Amino acid sequence: MKRRAKIVATIGPSSESRESLSALIQAGIDVARLNFSHGSHEEHQAKIKLIRELSIEFNKPISILQDLQGPKLRVGTLPKAGVSLTAGEVLNMELDLDNRPLDFIEGKEKTIFLEIPNILHSLKVGGRILLDDGELEMEVLEVYSRGFKAKVILGGILYSHKGVNLPGTELDIPGFTEKDQADLEFGLEMGIDAVAISFVRDADDVNCIREFIRRKKPARLNMPIIAKLELPQAVENLDSILDAADGVMVARGDLGVETSPADVPVIQKRIILAANRKNKLVITATQMLDSMIENPRPTRAEASDVANAIFDGTDAVMLSGESANGKYPVESVRMMDAITLKAESNIADWGHLYQPTIGKDQDDAFAIAIAARELAHDREVACIAVFTQYGRSALLQSKARPQVPILAFTPIEETYHKLGLYWGVIPYLVPFSSSIEDMIYHVETALLDSAALLPGQKVVLISGFPISAMGMPNLALLHTIGSLK
Template structure:
């Protein structure tokens, strides 16, 4: 017989359809990138998805296979590796290196590994992702009680806040919004916890420079923003490179990132501290500065007399070459 599993019930409980099977302590040899995955990914590519997340990643090769599959179809879609297996923990630096980001899927990690190890693993994974300048998403059972109840437990509130303090880029709700009774309320609650915690925390960066010239410019922009008490940092970016650099450096003020590319705007939503907005490609840096000022004033983000720091590539049509910075006072 094929396609079935014979099991013995040791401790009974409710078992619903479409549940995964965990084998703690077993190194499974099944290919993580299945034919069904390939069909699903092909559909996702045709629908222009913003990100692709891979489940049950064990090593860097699992990520490379998916990236190659996407590349052969002449697309450039960022890949997020879901960290759910002990094998992934052992190979985490290699996995982060080839991925565009990781998701800490604490539910499966807590089944595959002793529960008491998960909190420290979470902190370690966030730290490594921060050091390597990659997105890190913390997920699973963040506000689990809100699938049935209108308010979270105090422990869940603390859990969300601690993930923010650890340095995660994004937090993700699962059952709370997929099947819960209060999906909107859960989202609003998480937003309130995050915003309050961020006000109490001074951002700090553990990112290790790899693109020295561009990062020196971005680092100088972050330092200047602090020195002149800037209202915010502004990045103009075609590829998202400049905005991603600023996010990695964890500046003390928000970053408004203008881009002419809708797909880049969507992708930047996952990055720490970034507020992405659409703007057509200006002809000159002077035109860019003027359009940025008009946009910020119109939306009420700044007022006359506020200081901002603007950074971009010069000329503006270049990609991946952050080399321009300007300290600017609104209205002058």
């Protein structure tokens, strides 16, 4: 049985060499995530070039997901050993309002500088400040012209550039920063396959990105935009965000800090179900195998977490620190692959297998995808073959959740690369088809050459008709491999 859900792996110091990245691809990754919170354009360009080279070498499409930093609030530069903060201690947190060096100041009251925009007007006395994904907590005592005084509630060691969260505080800051704009323009030039946008609040944040792509690179308007759901406002605006975006990421790290850990499992299930109902991509992320950053095996709770995301119906599961800077990046991918396969083999018993049916409110293209699924199940078909120009037909077939593999055939290289994101989809790059006969010929040639199928096996072909128009699917055809004369 071949794994259906896709694996996203973040590429970083532990996985960016040719040897390491080759091992990750062989272990089973489908999507390489590049975190633009770190690294220069030159460093990311080298990673993109290497990913494309290895994709060709291993004859496997690896989708490249650019993850924009967004308006992330971070601590400035601290001593390498970090700064010890003790419960009850009062310190100053100051903003860089005039480009002063962001150096830590030791003294009776420590001063820590923050790499954040001017948010002082949004702060209130008594407000909570969480640092390092909630590991440390403070309370605002006083707001002044350059910053604020804070009392340490939950102490610990604070290190440079750790995240800052302000739960319960609505910040009036731009969602699409100047850095994001420069990074996205670079990514578009480099040919990234999808972009994830951070700290989305509403549909306007998504539409802003799409308009930027329209202005800078209109040929890439079909590139998927993934909205990362990290804020309570995003969960409140879930339906409108799903309508605007091509997919969402359940970003459980910041989400758990901004809400509470107890809320996250319920929010995760709600997001995944809503995304599947709207035929949108959904990636489940953050701390899935977190202990494997340091250990060769995950905890039993982590294994259950990955499996439950599969049971919930996620399209993909994601590794962050495990593959970017952990000690066991390849083992993490292998473990995620094994857990996912085991969960998928038992999904009929334990999973939420969302099986959409044909209804009056569904469009014709999705009705064809569901009909192809039913035909494949009834006639003991080996696979469903989808002809797609921009990937929409393959996505709809993926969301119909057939029990057989989905083979997506496209003449467009950009589409071929991004299909690695889609649940259950195996991409093929083929010549353009101008007739049904051409289409069947390309399917048979690709499948027989790759030994994916044998003569006599049946496939369901779906496509737009006329074939040369490469439109949305309105044709489903049952075909026996080897019968074309």
